[in-house]
Amino acid sequence: MWLQNWFLAVFFITFFIHADCDTQVTDSMYQSGGITRPSKGQWTAWASWTSSSSTCGNGVAVRTRRCLRVTRMDRCAGEQRQYRSCQSGICPEDALPFRDLQCALYNYRPIPGSQRGYKWVPFYGAPTACHLNCLAVGQNFYYTFGRVLDGTSCGPNSNGTCINGQCLKADCNGIFTSEVSKESCGKCQEQQNTCVLIQRVYLAPFPSSGYFGYKNVTRIPAGASQIKVMDESRNILALMDSNGHYVINGDWVVSWSGIYKVAGTEVHYIRNSESHEVLEADGPTNEDLYVQVLFQENNPGITYQFWLPKDLYDNYKREPHLSWQQSENEDLNSWVNKTTSGNGESHLGTAQGKEVLTVSRKGQCRRCKTPKGKSQRIKQYCQSDFVIHAKVLGRRIIGQETRYDIQVKHAYKHKFPIMHREYIWVSNTCDCPYLVDRHEYIMMASKHVNHEYTLNRILLSVTSFVKPWSPEEDQKLQRVNIFCSTTP
Numbered sequence: 001m002w003l004q005n006w007f008l009a010v011f012f013i014t015f016f017i018h019a020d021c022d023t024q025v026t027d028s029m030y031q032s033g034g035i036t037r038p039s040k041g042q043w044t045a046w047a048s049w050t051s052s053s054s055t056c057g058n059g060v061a062v063r064t065r066r067c068l069r070v071t072r073m074d075r076c077a078g079e080q081r082q083y084r085s086c087q088s089g090i091c092p093e094d095a096l097p098f099r100d101l102q103c104a105l106y107n108y109r110p111i112p113g114s115q116r117g118y119k120w121v122p123f124y125g126a127p128t129a130c131h132l133n134c135l136a137v138g139q140n141f142y143y144t145f146g147r148v149l150d151g152t153s154c155g156p157n158s159n160g161t162c163i164n165g166q167c168l169k170a171d172c173n174g175i176f177t178s179e180v181s182k183e184s185c186g187k188c189q190e191q192q193n194t195c196v197l198i199q200r201v202y203l204a205p206f207p208s209s210g211y212f213g214y215k216n217v218t219r220i221p222a223g224a225s226q227i228k229v230m231d232e233s234r235n236i237l238a239l240m241d242s243n244g245h246y247v248i249n250g251d252w253v254v255s256w257s258g259i260y261k262v263a264g265t266e267v268h269y270i271r272n273s274e275s276h277e278v279l280e281a282d283g284p285t286n287e288d289l290y291v292q293v294l295f296q297e298n299n300p301g302i303t304y305q306f307w308l309p310k311d312l313y314d315n316y317k318r319e320p321h322l323s324w325q326q327s328e329n330e331d332l333n334s335w336v337n338k339t340t341s342g343n344g345e346s347h348l349g350t351a352q353g354k355e356v357l358t359v360s361r362k363g364q365c366r367r368c369k370t371p372k373g374k375s376q377r378i379k380q381y382c383q384s385d386f387v388i389h390a391k392v393l394g395r396r397i398i399g400q401e402t403r404y405d406i407q408v409k410h411a412y413k414h415k416f417p418i419m420h421r422e423y424i425w426v427s428n429t430c431d432c433p434y435l436v437d438r439h440e441y442i443m444m445a446s447k448h449v450n451h452e453y454t455l456n457r458i459l460l461s462v463t464s465f466v467k468p469w470s471p472e473e474d475q476k477l478q479r480v481n482i483f484c485s486t487t488p
């Protein structure tokens with residue numbers, strides 16, 4: 001009963017906030033008959049702030065004003081509605097997070113195209129962060145139930161808040177706006193003197209011999225803000241997270257220009273036809289990031305800069321910084337912390353003779369379930385949409401999922417068309433199943449299409465049959481199809 005009452009309260013608050021949205025005016029100039037006219041309307045004073053959109057924890061309040069105009073042609077410059085961040089006390093320990101609660105309101109209700117009821121949990125892999133994307137528990141699809149309520153966090157690693165379907169950040173006065181001023185160090189004006197700007201140039205020459213792989217450029221420590229890395233050459237920058245996973249480029253794969261989410265911030269990556277390469281992020285970051293370079297020609301100099309809070313800078317400047325001569329033969333993961341505190345533990349292990357970084361996340365990931373034996377091989381072969389021999393070319397964490405870039409060497413079975421180069425998805429970030437870059441595997445996967453037909457992809461589950469490829473495994477698969485009642 002309390003859940004229903006809470007839902008009704010949120011509904012009326014949200015209705016009040018969103019009411020009359022079509023009258024919002026943001027134009028300071030307008031066009032009429034080819035003539036540009038100035039704004040002539042006048043705003044009334046702001047009304048009082050509403051109560052918080054949430055009964056506990058973070059929420060938003062809203063206030064409005066009216067545009068007074070003499071004629072219908074008059075306009076008011078600025079926004080009719082303003083939102084600010086507010087706190088409503090600490091939530092109980094057993095309280096559901098705001099987005100989880102919104103998904104739970106649709107539990108076991110039928111959705112279009114299906115009369116079956118499902119239990120729903122938040123899904124963070126969808127392209128629009130401020131839509132209520134919910135994953136059906138035990139299924140491989142998600143459904144979008146419109147927008148999330150105002151005041152919902154944009155994501156687990158985001159410091160943005162959803163307002164009217166947009167992911168916005170609060171400025172120094174707690175007001176949400178689409179263009180927050182970029183204060184140094186991510187702090188407000190009165191705190192600027194607590195920040196230090198680090199500016200350096202990486203001048204290592206093109207290697208004449210020896211190791212021609214990725215070279216370490218710099219470590220960007222957790223807490224950094226206003227990050228910018230620039231290179232004007234054919235050399236290729238790469239960005240690695242603190243777990244040793246490449247986020248942009250790396251592993252001999254070149255990424256597209258775009259926005260990549262890592263370390264609690266968004267990294268904007270640009271590489272144009274003139275070989276001008278830029279990495280930018282507002283920050284602050286919540287983990288260390290590592291910049292590397294793959295040389296293609298002489299190095300004209302890679303410039304990088306970022307701001308650090310003074311307390312973090314004091315620790316940063318005490319650490320030894322390797323010169324390019326010292327790092328000439330440096331291993332790719334040599335700067336990645338060998339131990340971490342808190343929820344995770346990391347260590348270096350070996351896989352098929354190659355040193356790799358593996359991570360265990362206490363409380364989040366469990367031991368991987370690896371299907372074994374002839375019966376599992378036959379069962380999954382017959383039930384899978386795709387059975388392929390593929391090489392892993394790259395790996396990227398997107399939301400709560402892992403996306404692998406693979407090269408399909410051979411398709412033993414495919415119910416649907418498959419390309420030589422594909423993306424294959426895993427609905428977790430726990431390395432289950434465990435796949436190592438540049439290695440080849442047998443993969444038994446399924447096709448995943450959501451109810452809205454906006455998502456069509458190849459999916460591996462935690463229990464999918466995945467084994468390193470070998471001639472022996474290849475021979476076993478050649479005879480499996482005779483056990484299936486129907487084959488493609």
